[in-house]
Amino acid sequence: MKSPRIQPMNVGILGSGQLGWMMILEGRKLGNRFYILADEPGPAARVADVCLPVRDYEKFVDLCDVVTPEFEHVDLRALEYAHRQGKLFPPLESVVLKTDRSREKRFLRDHGFPIPDFQVARDAAEALALAKRMGRAVIKESRGGYDGKGQTYVGVGPGAAAPLRPAPSYVVEEYVDFDGEASIIASRDAQGRKLFHPPSSNENLEGILLRSEAPHADLGMRDIASRLLDALGYVGVLAVEFFLVDGKALINEFAPRVHNSGHHTLHGSSISQFEQHLRVITGLPVPEPVLFRPSGIVNAVGVEVDRRMQEKLLKVPETRTYSYGKSGLRKRRKMGHVNVTASSRQELTARIREVTRVLYGGDPLPCFLP
Amino acid sequence: MKSPRIQPMNVGILGSGQLGWMMILEGRKLGNRFYILADEPGPAARVADVCLPVRDYEKFVDLCDVVTPEFEHVDLRALEYAHRQGKLFPPLESVVLKTDRSREKRFLRDHGFPIPDFQVARDAAEALALAKRMGRAVIKESRGGYDGKGQTYVGVGPGAAAPLRPAPSYVVEEYVDFDGEASIIASRDAQGRKLFHPPSSNENLEGILLRSEAPHADLGMRDIASRLLDALGYVGVLAVEFFLVDGKALINEFAPRVHNSGHHTLHGSSISQFEQHLRVITGLPVPEPVLFRPSGIVNAVGVEVDRRMQEKLLKVPETRTYSYGKSGLRKRRKMGHVNVTASSRQELTARIREVTRVLYGGDPLPCFLP
Numbered sequence: 072m073k074s075p076r077i078q079p080m081n082v083g084i085l086g087s088g089q090l091g092w093m094m095i096l097e098g099r100k101l102g103n104r105f106y107i108l109a110d111e112p113g114p115a116a117r118v119a120d121v122c123l124p125v126r127d128y129e130k131f132v133d134l135c136d137v138v139t140p141e142f143e144h145v146d147l148r149a150l151e152y153a154h155r156q157g158k159l160f161p162p163l164e165s166v167v168l169k170t171d172r173s174r175e176k177r178f179l180r181d182h183g184f185p186i187p188d189f190q191v192a193r194d195a196a197e198a199l200a201l202a203k204r205m206g207r208a209v210i211k212e213s214r215g216g217y218d219g220k221g222q223t224y225v226g227v228g229p230g231a232a233a234p235l236r237p238a239p240s241y242v243v244e245e246y247v248d249f250d251g252e253a254s255i256i257a258s259r260d261a262q263g264r265k266l267f268h269p270p271s272s273n274e275n276l277e278g279i280l281l282r283s284e285a286p287h288a289d290l291g292m293r294d295i296a297s298r299l300l301d302a303l304g305y306v307g308v309l310a311v312e313f314f315l316v317d318g319k320a321l322i323n324e325f326a327p328r329v330h331n332s333g334h335h336t337l338h339g340s341s342i343s344q345f346e347q348h349l350r351v352i353t354g355l356p357v358p359e360p361v362l363f364r365p366s367g368i369v370n371a372v373g374v375e376v377d378r379r380m381q382e383k384l385l386k387v388p389e390t391r392t393y394s395y396g397k398s399g400l401r402k403r404r405k406m407g408h409v410n411v412t413a414s415s416r417q418e419l420t421a422r423i424r425e426v427t428r429v430l431y432g433g434d435p436l437p438c439f440l441p
Numbered sequence: 442m443k444s445p446r447i448q449p450m451n452v453g454i455l456g457s458g459q460l461g462w463m464m465i466l467e468g469r470k471l472g473n474r475f476y477i478l479a480d481e482p483g484p485a486a487r488v489a490d491v492c493l494p495v496r497d498y499e500k501f502v503d504l505c506d507v508v509t510p511e512f513e514h515v516d517l518r519a520l521e522y523a524h525r526q527g528k529l530f531p532p533l534e535s536v537v538l539k540t541d542r543s544r545e546k547r548f549l550r551d552h553g554f555p556i557p558d559f560q561v562a563r564d565a566a567e568a569l570a571l572a573k574r575m576g577r578a579v580i581k582e583s584r585g586g587y588d589g590k591g592q593t594y595v596g597v598g599p600g601a602a603a604p605l606r607p608a609p610s611y612v613v614e615e616y617v618d619f620d621g622e623a624s625i626i627a628s629r630d631a632q633g634r635k636l637f638h639p640p641s642s643n644e645n646l647e648g649i650l651l652r653s654e655a656p657h658a659d660l661g662m663r664d665i666a667s668r669l670l671d672a673l674g675y676v677g678v679l680a681v682e683f684f685l686v687d688g689k690a691l692i693n694e695f696a697p698r699v700h701n702s703g704h705h706t707l708h709g710s711s712i713s714q715f716e717q718h719l720r721v722i723t724g725l726p727v728p729e730p731v732l733f734r735p736s737g738i739v740n741a742v743g744v745e746v747d748r749r750m751q752e753k754l755l756k757v758p759e760t761r762t763y764s765y766g767k768s769g770l771r772k773r774r775k776m777g778h779v780n781v782t783a784s785s786r787q788e789l790t791a792r793i794r795e796v797t798r799v800l801y802g803g804d805p806l807p808c809f810l811p
Contacts, residue, residue, distance in 0.1 A: 078748075079748065080748070096470070099488065100466070100763045102766050339733065346761070356752065358756070358759065361759065363782070376472070382725060385725050388728040389731065391716070392471065407472075412733070
């Protein structure tokens with residue numbers, strides 16, 4: 072009875088979106104306190120203990136035991152200060168690589184990972200010339216893009232490519248005519264021990280995840296993710312996204328954080344990606360994840376998961392609706408998602424399709440982004 | 442895109458303990474706002490949107506769309522005011538019955554439910570005389586007792602019965618030499634539709650739940666709970682606790698709320714008791730619960746689930762630690778619990794025992810309450 076009270080940890084999250092929101096909701100059971108650094112308080116700020124503006128990043132880092140980003144495009148000074156204090160997880164390089172696609176791509180190529188061919192262009196004219204030489208290509212702005220923003224397809228589909236927005240540099244990437252997309256949620260702890268959730272198949276539309284389903288056949292993804300975790304000297308949860316071509320997996324990109332394609336781990340798995348990340352970065356044990364039941368999600372993009380929608384969605388068996396509570400509905404904005412589980416992969420796919428129909432009012436591909 | 446935004450609901454919780462805390466954590470995904478009415482802010486107040494003192498009960502009820510207790514011994518004025526406003530779930534009578542054991546017992550007997558024999562005594566001398574006539578009996582104060590408080594055994598075990606504390610009346614109950622204890626988490630919606638989680642077996646020590654494991658054979662519990670839900674005109678989640686004797690189930694008591702023996706539904710089930718209660722009282726659909734995987738819990742009674750303890754507990758596969766963050770450690774106080782899942786009932790029992798050993802440092806029964 073007289074044992075000393077061991078204090079819970081103060082966990083600092085850089086960013087205030089739905090990833091931080093779910094990290095806090097999943098992490099409360101561990102008894103930690105949660106701090107948010109963000110100028111525009113989003114979903115995470117509403118459930119955090121403390122929210123500080125970005126200008127107070129030093130105070131924020133000093134108050135926290137560990138600091139982790141929920142988004143790559145966060146203030147670099149905060150990342151670097153947390154790094155210097157030995158509090159940043161995952162390591163600085165893995166986050167900074169993601170601020171410039173050309174660095175990410177070079178890192179992957181230099182370490183021998185399977186990726187589509189690419190070249191770096193310094194201006195729009197060079198990018199277009201390189202793309203035309205490749206035949207079919209995607210031109211991506213090196214900095215700032217996510218969820219399909221800042222991307223232009225050349226030689227793919229009908230019509231001419233849209234004019235490029237001015238940018239300091241571009242990555243021109245061979246267009247991969249993939250059979251499918253998939254991703255894996257992996258983690259590595261400070262002792263180098265690695266763990267993997269079973270991969271999920273993903274369907275993206277215009278660069279935004281529409282839905283994912285787990286499990287998916289491995290096709291070498293676990294091995295690639297394992298090598299990437301080591302190459303990055305990583306500590307925390309890492310998401311790796313793949314193109315699947317002829318039964319082989321090519322890395323599309325990685326995310327040095329919890330990831331939308333890992334939301335299925337919230338239900339039907341022995342541990343969610345969010346709790347896993349928190350346990351790893353605070354030094355708590357994480358046994359091998361177990362998938363209890365085929366699990367997937369459907370994103371609500373540009374659609375409110377309000378009460379009227381919930382009434383329809385929750386009639387589908389084994390669904391749980393997540394409403395992020397964002398203040399403004401926008402066309403390409405993720406407003407929430409729906410978790411789905413089922414007794415078989417086939418039943419899961421049927422339920423996922425039903426949820427998609429309820430959310431978007433019909434077949435998703437034509438109506439997804441009107 | 443122009444659809445009107447349907448507001449989330451304001452859910453009022455009477456009480457601020459761990460049951461309210463978990464209800465809020467589980468309910469955030471639905472987008473509701475949570476209000477707490479309590480004078481001593483506990484775990485639930487730390488994660489609520491608003492916390493009001495009991496004297497402001499009218500303002501509290503007026504602000505909320507629905508009101509629900511997380512504890513029976515809450516302010517009667519608040520219950521009655523919420524009832525008059527048509528906002529109280531479950532119905533007033535089911536909560537008020539629990540403020541007096543003699544009323545609860547008479548209700549169950551009058552409705553023909555299987556319960557142990559009992560009689561009501563108006564003073565201590567009468568209670569002791571009735572108990573001696575029964576041979577083996579439990580004398581319970583009619584009001585205020587929970588977690589084994591206010592109970593005295595007569596003719597059970599060695600030594601004389603402890604002297605009774607003065608009380609306005611007592612329930613004298615035949616001592617049931619049970620083979621085991623079990624409970625079921627049931628719910629009924631406003632349309633009278635009823636749903637059931639599979640029952641769990643429970644082990645109590647000195648009136649406090651030590652651990653529970655699901656599933657357990659039904660033995661008629663589902664049918665009894667179904668009739669009780671109807672008899673109470675119930676809306677919400679109801680927990681019914683049973684003694685098991687010779688393959689039959691006798692009601693020990695019911696709890697008109699989410700319940701400690703239902704915490705196993707947090708992991709390994711398609712829906713937790715907390716989300717189920719919220720969905721039912723706010724009028725959202727609840728499909729039939731599915732148990733994915735044998736699931737159980739071990740309570741941390743008088744033991745902190747601090748970081749040092751978490752480091753040991755989380756090494757056991759498929760465990761999740763819940764630290765309630767209460768401010769003071771006391772001998773009989775529930776400080777947290779551990780959820781456990783496993784691939785079989787046998788593996789679950791082994792893991793539950795291992796978790797008990799880690800929490801209490803040995804065989805639980807001698808060391809549970811030192």
